Amino acid sequence: MADGSIGLWTVPLAVFGGAIRVSTPFLFVSLGECITERSGRINLGLEGTLVMGAMSAYGISYLSGSPWLGVLAAGITGALLGALHAGICSLPRVNDIAVGIALMLFGTGLAFYLGKPLIEPTAARLPAIDFGWWSDVPQVRAALRINVLFLIGVALAPILYWAFKTTRWGLLIRTAGESSDAARAMGHSVLAIRLRATMVGGFLSGIGGSFLSLFYPGSWNEGLSSGQGITAVALVIFARWDPMLCLWASLAFGGAAALGPALQSVGVTSGYHLFNAAPYILTLAIMIITCSPKRTLTGAPAELSITR
Amino acid sequence: MEFGRISRRNLLQGGAALTLGSAFGMGAARAADTTIGFIYVGSRDDYGYNQAHAQGAAALKKLPGLKVVEEEKVPETDAVEKTIESMINLDGASLLFPTSFGYYNPHMIKMAKKFPKLRFEHCGGLWSDTDPKNAGSYFGYIDEAQYISGIVAGYSSKSGKIGFVAAKPIPQVLRNINAFALGARLANPKTTCQVIFTGDWSMPVKEAEATNSLIDQGVDVLTCHVDGPKTMVENAARRGAMVCGYHVNQSPLAPKAYLTGAEWNWEALYPKFVKMIAAGEAIPNFYRGGLKEEIVKCSPYGEAVSAEARKHADDVKAKFLSAEGYAVFKGGQLDNKGKTVIPAGTDRGQKDPELEKMDYLVEGVIGATS
Numbered sequence: 001m002a003d004g005s006i007g008l009w010t011v012p013l014a015v016f017g018g019a020i021r022v023s024t025p026f027l028f029v030s031l032g033e034c035i036t037e038r039s040g041r042i043n044l045g046l047e048g049t050l051v052m053g054a055m056s057a058y059g060i061s062y063l064s065g066s067p068w069l070g071v072l073a074a075g076i077t078g079a080l081l082g083a084l085h086a087g088i089c090s091l092p093r094v095n096d097i098a099v100g101i102a103l104m105l106f107g108t109g110l111a112f113y114l115g116k117p118l119i120e121p122t123a124a125r126l127p128a129i130d131f132g133w134w135s136d137v138p139q140v141r142a143a144l145r146i147n148v149l150f151l152i153g154v155a156l157a158p159i160l161y162w163a164f165k166t167t168r169w170g171l172l173i174r175t176a177g178e179s180s181d182a183a184r185a186m187g188h189s190v191l192a193i194r195l196r197a198t199m200v201g202g203f204l205s206g207i208g209g210s211f212l213s214l215f216y217p218g219s220w221n222e223g224l225s226s227g228q229g230i231t232a233v234a235l236v237i238f239a240r241w242d243p244m245l246c247l248w249a250s251l252a253f254g255g256a257a258a259l260g261p262a263l264q265s266v267g268v269t270s271g272y273h274l275f276n277a278a279p280y281i282l283t284l285a286i287m288i289i290t291c292s293p294k295r296t297l298t299g300a301p302a303e304l305s306i307t308r
Numbered sequence: 309m310e311f312g313r314i315s316r317r318n319l320l321q322g323g324a325a326l327t328l329g330s331a332f333g334m335g336a337a338r339a340a341d342t343t344i345g346f347i348y349v350g351s352r353d354d355y356g357y358n359q360a361h362a363q364g365a366a367a368l369k370k371l372p373g374l375k376v377v378e379e380e381k382v383p384e385t386d387a388v389e390k391t392i393e394s395m396i397n398l399d400g401a402s403l404l405f406p407t408s409f410g411y412y413n414p415h416m417i418k419m420a421k422k423f424p425k426l427r428f429e430h431c432g433g434l435w436s437d438t439d440p441k442n443a444g445s446y447f448g449y450i451d452e453a454q455y456i457s458g459i460v461a462g463y464s465s466k467s468g469k470i471g472f473v474a475a476k477p478i479p480q481v482l483r484n485i486n487a488f489a490l491g492a493r494l495a496n497p498k499t500t501c502q503v504i505f506t507g508d509w510s511m512p513v514k515e516a517e518a519t520n521s522l523i524d525q526g527v528d529v530l531t532c533h534v535d536g537p538k539t540m541v542e543n544a545a546r547r548g549a550m551v552c553g554y555h556v557n558q559s560p561l562a563p564k565a566y567l568t569g570a571e572w573n574w575e576a577l578y579p580k581f582v583k584m585i586a587a588g589e590a591i592p593n594f595y596r597g598g599l600k601e602e603i604v605k606c607s608p609y610g611e612a613v614s615a616e617a618r619k620h621a622d623d624v625k626a627k628f629l630s631a632e633g634y635a636v637f638k639g640g641q642l643d644n645k646g647k648t649v650i651p652a653g654t655d656r657g658q659k660d661p662e663l664e665k666m667d668y669l670v671e672g673v674i675g676a677t678s
Binding site for chain 1: 350351353354355381502503504505506507510511512513514515516517518520521522523524525535536538539542543546547561674675676678
């Protein structure tokens with residue numbers, strides 16, 4: 001310990017730290033997609049929203065000097081992209097999955113185009129809160145430098161769980177997702193509900209993107225997301241459309257992402273490609289274990305185009 | 309537009325031939341009419357591989373009579389052939405630099421056969437006798453600069469542990485890792501160099517995680533071989549570690565933590581190429597070099613570098629620049645499994661083809677190639 005090394009403890013600490021550092025974008029995108037899908041629509045475009053959010057947050061933070069304005073801008077950008085998705089899907093006989101794929105490509109392409117001049121400059125970053133003040137071990141202190149967005153995300157999961165269960169808004173979203181006829185019979189516009197749900201989903205995904213560019217890894221470049229948005233959308237299915245399960249799944253994915261580098265750092269060097277693929281192997285394994293040919297996925301909103 | 313260009317070119321050449329008629333006049337007239345095309349696989353301001361080439365292109369823009377056209381984010385597919393053709397047909401480019409490894413074969417070779425009068429220069433490819441004569445490949449022995457970085461890192465590390473964030477275990481990357489470790493062990497023979505492979509050239513989250521894991525292990529000086537070193541540099545500096553850069557000078561990103569770095573020196577090489585063409589000399593089809601040939605260079609030392617480190621690094625640098633040169637990979641070298649990989653008594657100089665096949669990590673490196 002005298003040389004500042006913590007030996008094999010690096011691995012659990014890195015997985016723990018990784019769960020906190022890497023999970024936030026997963027958490028925000030999956031919670032956002034959870035709201036959208038509960039209303040009966042799939043927005044696959046969130047990968048594009050995530051990247052656009054990252055880019056606009058970085059740009060606004062750079063221009064204004066305030067990272068929080070950047071976060072807000074990312075949210076608004078996300079909400080606008082959500083509105084675009086919902087607007088196109090409101091037209092008759094439009095497939096939401098196809099629109100989502102188009103918007104994913106549109107979002108990433110637009111972000112790369114507009115983000116061109118932002119690769120080089122360094123923007124103001126979001127601050128971290130030091131929760132590791134009690135520890136003398138620098139590694140623990142580093143792992144416990146936690147960003148507020150992570151805490152907001154963690155708090156949001158139980159709030160959403162509660163909101164879906166007990167509030168009027170939650171009921172309306174679920175009604176639109178389970179039976180659009182019932183929602184219409186109640187006198188509500190299904191399209192309006194889905195528009196709002198998709199906008200909120202986009203808003204959260206945009207904020208998830210701002211975490212990538214403004215906190216960790218903490219700068220804008222084109223490889224920044226490397227598919228995290230699309231992974232997070234898959235994660236919602238994996239989490240059975242339950243916000244609390246989204247939280248645990250995001251943490252697991254974050255921790256799994258840290259596993260490969262951490263194992264290599266303590267000398268477990270064989271098969272690092274396999275460890276790097278850990279999150280995806282985990283997804284496949286759980287999908288296979290929980291699938292059944294006899295019924296549709298439990299918890300799946302009945303109005304989703306994939307279950308209908 | 310195309311006809312206008314051709315007639316202008318003929319006019320210029322004809323005019324130059326008539327009025328001056330000398331070789332000098334011909335050269336100047338040709339230079340005034342040269343358009344050079346640069347093709348990058350990523351963004352040209354990525355603080356990395358592509359920016360290094362773009363700096364070379366920027367050096368050409370400053371020269372009189374040259375026009376530089378650039379295209380970024382061209383994938384290593386048929387797309388590069390279309391880009392080359394449009395640069396030739398629409399912009400009148402007569403010298404092309406497709407700078408990414410995957411452009412070489414078959415794409416650039418195909419284009420060189422199609423346009424036998426134009427010149428193609430590729431970075432990183434291995435030109436062989438069967439390839440067209442108007443195509444060439446150039447590359448630098450950047451491991452020499454990594455060796456210098458290693459010496460500085462060896463002096464600067466308090467824990468005796470340095471780290472390397474690497475993309476893939478291919479010969480070029482292994483050569484850099486080994487040179488960095490050997491340099492550090494020259495400064496402090498007890499130094500160990502821990503390597504983490506991220507699996508691909510641009511994986512910002514993995515690179516950040518690798519950086520954090522290394523620092524958690526007590527590593528206090530890091531370098532990397534990935535496309536964009538920005539993530540590693542910024543995250544390491546935030547954790548209070550020192551860094552050595554790669555590709556270009558990253559000191560603006562972390563002025564206090566930046567020790568030195570291994571940089572490409574394309575801004576010296578490209579004007580040299582253009583001068584050779586203007587003078588009517590042939591550029592060797594297979595062009596290689598290191599510090600002495602000014603193809604690679606070291607970043608200026610950061611303020612944290614001690615006088616002792618500067619002196620030792622400068623001494624070794626002087627040996628690289630000397631007429632007899634200096635071999636990073638000396639005889640009697642063991643790998644990190646205890647096997648002799650370079651037999652005693654045979655130093656492997658920079659041009660030794662054996663080094664291009666490197667598949668081991670030297671003694672003192674913690675990590676494995678598979």
